[in-house]
Each structure stands twice: as structure tokens, then as C-alpha cells.
Amino acid sequence: MILRSCVLSAAIAATLMSTSLPSAAQSTPPRAEQSANPLIGAWSTPDGVPPYDRIRPEHYEPAFDLAIAAAREQSQRIANDPAAPTFENTIEAMERSGRELSRVANTFFTVASADATPANQAIQKNIAPKLARLSNETMLDQALFQRVDTLYQQRADLGLTPEQNRLLEQTHKRFVRAGAALPADARTRVAAINEELANLGVAFGQKLLADQKANDVFLSAAEVEGLPADQASAAAAAAEAAGKPGQYLFPATRSAAEPFLTAAPNRDAREKIWRAFTFRGDNDNANNTSAEIKRLVELRIERAKLMGAATHADFVLADSMAKTPSAAMELLMGVYTPALVRANEELRDIQALAAKDGVTDVQPWDWRYYAEQVRSERFALDEAQVKQYMPLDGIVEAMFETTQKLFGLTAHERTDIPAYADGVRVFEIREADGRKLGLFYADWFARPTKRPGAWMNSVRVPNGLLGETPIVVNNQNITPPAAGERALVSLDEAQTLFHEFGHGLHGMLSTAHYPSLSGTAVSRDFVEFPSQVYEHWITEPTILQAHARNAEGEPMPAEMLESLLKAQTFNQGFFTVQQLSSAILDMRLHQLTALPADFDAGKWEAAQLRELGVPEEIGMRHRLPHFSHIFDGGYSASYYAYTWAEAMDADGFDAFKEAGNVFDPELAAKLRREVYEVGNTRDPAESYRAFRGRMPTADALLRNRGLK
Numbered sequence: 262m263i264l265r266s267c268v269l270s271a272a273i274a275a276t277l278m279s280t281s282l283p284s285a286a287q288s289t290p291p292r293a294e295q296s297a298n299p300l301i302g303a304w305s306t307p308d309g310v311p312p313y314d315r316i317r318p319e320h321y322e323p324a325f326d327l328a329i330a331a332a333r334e335q336s337q338r339i340a341n342d343p344a345a346p347t348f349e350n351t352i353e354a355m356e357r358s359g360r361e362l363s364r365v366a367n368t369f370f371t372v373a374s375a376d377a378t379p380a381n382q383a384i385q386k387n388i389a390p391k392l393a394r395l396s397n398e399t400m401l402d403q404a405l406f407q408r409v410d411t412l413y414q415q416r417a418d419l420g421l422t423p424e425q426n427r428l429l430e431q432t433h434k435r436f437v438r439a440g441a442a443l444p445a446d447a448r449t450r451v452a453a454i455n456e457e458l459a460n461l462g463v464a465f466g467q468k469l470l471a472d473q474k475a476n477d478v479f480l481s482a483a484e485v486e487g488l489p490a491d492q493a494s495a496a497a498a499a500a501e502a503a504g505k506p507g508q509y510l511f512p513a514t515r516s517a518a519e520p521f522l523t524a525a526p527n528r529d530a531r532e533k534i535w536r537a538f539t540f541r542g543d544n545d546n547a548n549n550t551s552a553e554i555k556r557l558v559e560l561r562i563e564r565a566k567l568m569g570a571a572t573h574a575d576f577v578l579a580d581s582m583a584k585t586p587s588a589a590m591e592l593l594m595g596v597y598t599p600a601l602v603r604a605n606e607e608l609r610d611i612q613a614l615a616a617k618d619g620v621t622d623v624q625p626w627d628w629r630y631y632a633e634q635v636r637s638e639r640f641a642l643d644e645a646q647v648k649q650y651m652p653l654d655g656i657v658e659a660m661f662e663t664t665q666k667l668f669g670l671t672a673h674e675r676t677d678i679p680a681y682a683d684g685v686r687v688f689e690i691r692e693a694d695g696r697k698l699g700l701f702y703a704d705w706f707a708r709p710t711k712r713p714g715a716w717m718n719s720v721r722v723p724n725g726l727l728g729e730t731p732i733v734v735n736n737q738n739i740t741p742p743a744a745g746e747r748a749l750v751s752l753d754e755a756q757t758l759f760h761e762f763g764h765g766l767h768g769m770l771s772t773a774h775y776p777s778l779s780g781t782a783v784s785r786d787f788v789e790f791p792s793q794v795y796e797h798w799i800t801e802p803t804i805l806q807a808h809a810r811n812a813e814g815e816p817m818p819a820e821m822l823e824s825l826l827k828a829q830t831f832n833q834g835f836f837t838v839q840q841l842s843s844a845i846l847d848m849r850l851h852q853l854t855a856l857p858a859d860f861d862a863g864k865w866e867a868a869q870l871r872e873l874g875v876p877e878e879i880g881m882r883h884r885l886p887h888f889s890h891i892f893d894g895g896y897s898a899s900y901y902a903y904t905w906a907e908a909m910d911a912d913g914f915d916a917f918k919e920a921g922n923v924f925d926p927e928l929a930a931k932l933r934r935e936v937y938e939v940g941n942t943r944d945p946a947e948s949y950r951a952f953r954g955r956m957p958t959a960d961a962l963l964r965n966r967g968l969k
């Protein structure tokens with residue numbers, strides 16, 4: 262299974278919701294400004310959607326400034342309320358607040374990632390420190406925290422509903438985890454640490470990008486011989502654009518390196534590409550990231566101690582479904598051990614095939630190439646032929662049909678909704694009784710200004726308090742079809758389509774009363790469960806058979822379908838060892854309680870890999886020198902979450918298989934009620950148990966990956 266990038270709203274929510282932003286409702290901007298700027302004032306669009314047809318880039322910053330000022334004022338009003346704190350005048354008031362800022366921010370951040378033009382990037386850069394400042398002020402506001410803390414201490418006597426109690430506990434926890442409960446000097450130190458961490462993260466990311474660019478590889482025609490035509494022609498065009506016509510440019514990115522390493526017969530060229538990709542951030546130049554890594558880890562250790570946690574990993578996991586590093590490590594090692602056995606079997610197959618080529622010392626740059634040979638020999642699958650049976654339109658039909666069969670929902674395209682870019686489609690999702698559930702923006706095609714990967718984000722979350730209809734967005738980078746042709750997708754892209762729509766359903770189906778507990782605002786190790794479990798239905802033969810059809814309308818041949826599904830477990834030893842070595846090192850690094858003065862991330866990494874017995878031919882999916890997830894992506898001590906969620910999705914889907922019907926109505930209703938609808942209104946472990954009747958085990962994951 263390929264790791265996907267995921268819920269953008271989590272990042273936005275972290276900036277916005279977690280600050281419990283105060284409302285801008287009372288702020289009335291001058292009339293002239295209202296009429297000139299479509300972001301300010303009421304939106305007279307259908308369903309109150311963002312007026313993208315009228316917004317120009319220069320509208321965002323003034324709208325942000327007004328909304329931030331109003332948010333600050335409202336926060337202070339709650340904090341300085343002369344009345345004694347009540348749930349309504351404090352916790353609920355915070356939930357009602359920040360509407361204007363959420364609206365502007367969600368409208369903007371939807372576009373910032375999907376259409377990252379220089380103008381939008383400049384806005385993002387200007388806005389980020391203003392949002393961070395507001396967040397810090399709010400979370401460290403002692404008067405506000407005193408009110409929250411007073412209510413928290415009295416919570417048993419307040420007559421709260423279970424959801425209100427959860428909201429109070431979660432709000433209190435956010436303040437405490439931001440440092441609000443610490444003595445003044447420690448609070449000051451935490452704020453300084455947070456600021457330095459943020460700066461170090463930015464420095465890490467910028468060095469990495471610079472080193473990636475410095476590591477561009479230009480190859481000759483001889484070196485790309487045997488490469489598929491689409492890869493070669495894209496590389497030739499890139500070299501031409503870079504002023505080196507006649508050569509072939511391969512950037513040191515995963516999306517360029519992995520296909521090259523899989524397909525290129527030239528071994529020396531493979532080594533060049535592998536080295537450029539693998540040593541990003543680890544070269545002897547100004548872009549080396551080791552100093553940033555050391556300082557980041559040191560500061561995280563210091564902050565954890567100030568917060569009273571044993572380690573940074575303990576601090577992070579206290580706010581997760583796993584709850585402790587040892588619970589996460591138990592799962593990781595339980596999967597790693599059998600994966601290593603399988604990987605060594607795969608290595609023997611690869612060595613045997615490579616020997617026929619005269620390669621007797623298989624190296625890391627050989628693995629993918631020979632694995633692909635083993636795969637095509639064993640499964641006789643031609644990716645290009647498979648794609649002919651996978652039209653995007655058919656897969657979208659399959660996705661909506663699955664939703665109808667499981668939850669009774671239907672999708673109806675809306676053409677009256679202004680979208681932010683060409684090619685974005687908008688669907689109204691309806692309940693079985695015709696009631697409107699929400700709006701779904703589908704932005705499936707690649708464009709030059711879109712960031713890579715796939716993700717979901719929320720423009721508006723469903724909630725009873727404000728009575729709002731949800732709007733969710735899915736993004737992907739599917740190659741647009743040539744004029745007059747059908748868009749085709751790979752199985753992996755089809756799984757991603759289902760995955761992101763799973764997040765979308767999670768974002769639309771929530772029945773939470775309070776916005777900050779709604780939808781995908783759940784812990785990181787739970788948020789991938791609703792999306793990953795939804796992926797399973799695309800590989801159900803009945804669904805694929807009905808919708809995977811070629812241009813003549815013929816279904817995918819039975820042998821092709823069978824091979825395609827069987828090939829899902831191929832090379833999983835390699836993938837699992839790669840993924841888990843990164844997850845295990847992330848956790849171990851963040852379980853350290855001190856760093857020696859001469860700590861060197863590279864040496865530490867090498868020693869850990871030796872101890873784990875990771876074959877050198879495999880290595881890590883993300884080496885520490887460029888592990889963006891954990892150094893500038895908010896996933897420190899959390900990379901395990903992908904594996905954690907996979908254990909749940911495999912085990913969760915097993916429930917349907919055990920029932921003998923993958924659309925079992927009773928189970929589907931339970932999945933909706935106990936998982937998709939609950940948001941963060943209760944502990945995620947409780948939600949899982951309510952659906953499955955017990956906690957997940959790793960058995961189904963191991964079986965699905967063919968490791969059992």
C-alpha cells in the first residue's frame with residue numbers, strides 16, 4: 262500500500278480551531294470595503310459557498326487582517342467578561358467565535374495548495390506569522406485559561422452532556438499542551454522554544470529544497486536508453502527548459518526517482534539517480550541538515566521536560582489513540598519482524614534474477630529494477646494495458662455507487678457553484694431521503710501550480726451549533742487527458758481517489774454539535790482510518806468488474822483482474838521494511854532523554870539500522886536528513902500513525918468479510934454511526950470498539966500485505 266498525503270484540514274485546524282478563534286461577527290467593516298472585497302460581509306452565493314468567481318488575490322490579506330483583528334477583540338471579550346465563567350459564556354462562546362477568520366482562512370488555504378501561484382505563496386508567507394501570533398496570544402492568555410480551568414475543575418457539577426464534557430476536556434487539554442498551565446518563566450521558555458522550533462522547521466525545509474535542486478541529475482541519451490517513452494520525453498523537455506537541450510533532467514524527487522529506478526536498464530545511471538535522491542540533506546555542503554536535526558531534537562526534549570512528560574514521544578502520544586510510545590512500538594515491531602523475513606525472501610528472488618544479468622552484488626539502486634522484472638514475470642501485468650480499463654469516470658461512478666450501497670448517499674453534479682480553478686467539479690451529496698448532506702469539490706487533475714500528492718480539506722465543517730452545511734475538497738494529481746480522450750488512472754490512483762473521498766465522507770457525515778469536535782478533527786493515528794478503510798471497496802471484484810471498462814465498454818478480462826489483485830501483495834517485504842524503519846527510528850529518536858554533545862544524526866541512524874538488521878539493499882523510506890514529516894511536517898513521533906491506521910482499516914474491513922457481504926447493511930450503518938459520524942466527540946479507541954466490538958489487532962494487516 263502506498264502512503265498518501267492526507268488531511269489538509271488537520272493542518273488548518275491546528276492553526277485555527279485549536280486556537281478556539283473568537284468571532285468576527287460583531288466586526289462591521291466600512292461599507293466601501295465591503296462592496297469592493299467579496300470576502301468581506303455576507304456571501305450571496307448559492308449555499309453560501311466562497312465567491313471564487315469574484316475573489317482576486319489582493320482581496321485575501323485585507324480580509325485576513327480584519328478577521329484577525331476581530332478575532333483578537335472577541336477573544337479578549339471572553340477573557341475579560343466580568344461575569345463568572347459558565348460553559349456558555351466561555352467554552353461555547355469560543356466555539357461560536359472566529360467564524361469570519363475560519364471562513365477566510367479555509368477559502369484561502371483551499372486555493373493555496375491547489376493553486377500555489379506566486380501571488381498565493383506570497384500571501385501565505387505574510388499571513389503565517391500573523392496567525393501564529395494570534396494562536397500564541399490566545400493559548401497563553403492567562404485570563405482566558407483561568408476561566409477554562411475553573412470550569413474544568415467544576416466539570417462534574419456543571420450538568421454537561423457527554424459531548425459538552427468532551428469539548429471542555431479537549432479545550433482544557435489544548436491550553437495545557439500549549440503551556441498555559443505552567444509558571445510564568447516556564448511559559449516564556451515554551452513560547453521561545455516553539456518559536457525556535459518553527460524557525461528550525463522552516464530552515465530544514467528550505468535547505469532540503471535547495472539541496473534537492475542542487476542534486477538535479479542530467480543524463481545522456483545513452484543513459485536513458487530503454488526507459489519508457491513518457492519518462493524520457495518528460496525528462497528531455499525538462500532539460501530543454503533548463504537550458505540543456507539534448508540531455509535528460511531528473512530532479513531528486515520521489516516522483517522522478519522511483520519510476521526511473523523501476524524502469525531504467527542502465528545500472529550506472531540508476532546509481533546516480535539513487536544517490537541524488539537518497540543523500541538529500543546529507544551532502545557535504547551548506548544544505549546539510551544535521552545541525553537543524555540536532556537542535557530540533559534537543560528543544561523537543563527540553564519542552565517535554567517542561568511539560569512534565571518523560572520524552573517528546575510521550576508528550577505527543579498522550580494526545581493520540583495509541584496513548585503511549587510502547588503501544589505504538591509494539592505494533593511497529595509486530596509488523597516489522599515478519600516483514601524482514603519476507604524482505605529477505607524477496608532479496609533472494611532478486612539476486613537470482615540479477616545474477617542472470619551478471620550482477621552478483623545487488624545494491625539499493627538495483628532493487629526496484631529487478632523487483633519489477635520479477636513482478637512482470639510472475640503476474641504478466643502491463644500497466645499501460647490495465648489503464649485502458651480504468652477510466653476516471655468509471656472509477657468515480659464506482660466510488661459513488663459504493664457510497665450509495667453503504668450509506669444510501671447519492672451524488673448530483675452542480676454547475677451553479679463558482680470553483681477556484683478550471684476543471685474543478687462540484688457535487689451535492691444527498692441522503693437517501695433527498696436531504697442535502699453537503700457539497701463535494703473534486704479537483705482531481707494535475708496543474709503546474711498544484712502541490713504534489715493527494716489530500717482532502719474542509720471549507721466548512723458540519724455542526725449543530727451554527728447549523729452549517731459542510732463543504733469538503735478532494736485534490737489529486739491525475740494527468741489530464743489529451744483533447745477528446747478519456748482520462749485514465751492506475752489502480753493506485755483509483756485507490757487514492759477512494760481514500761480521499763473516505764476523508765470527504767468523514768468531513769461531511771459528522772453529527773457533532775460543536776465545530777471543533779466535528780469531522781476530521783480527530784487524533785492523527787485515527788484520522789486515516791475512515792479514509793483507508795474506504796479504499797478496500799475499489800478492489801472488490803464486483804465493483805471493479807462493473808466499472809473498469811475499456812473504450813469499447815468491455816469489462817476488464819478476468820485474468821487481468823485476478824493478476825492485478827494478486828499483485829497487491831508483491832514486494833511488500835521491501836515496502837514494509839522501508840516504511841517501518843522510518844517509523845521506528847522516528848519513535849526511538851523522540852524517546853531519547855538527552856543528546857550527547859557530539860550527537861550526529863547520520864551516525865545514529867546507521868547504528869539503529871544495523872541493530873534492526875535493515876538490509877542495506879532496502880534502507881529507509883525517509884532517511885533522517887530529509888525526513889520532512891518529522892522535522893518540518895508536524896509528524897514527529899507520529900509516523901507510526903500510518904501503520905496504526907492500517908491495522909484498523911484492515912481489521913475493520915475484515916468485519917465485512919466475516920459477515921460474508923461487503924455491503925452488509927447492519928455493519929455499514931454501524932460504521933457510519935460509530936466512526937464517520939462521531940468526529941472527536943469521544944475517545945477514538947471507544948469509537949473503534951463500538952464499531953468492531955474489540956480493539957484492532959495486526960493480523961489482518963499482515964495478511965493483506967502477504968506477510969503471514
Ligand SMILES: [Zn+2]
Nearest residue numbers: 266267268792
Ligand atoms: Zn489520508
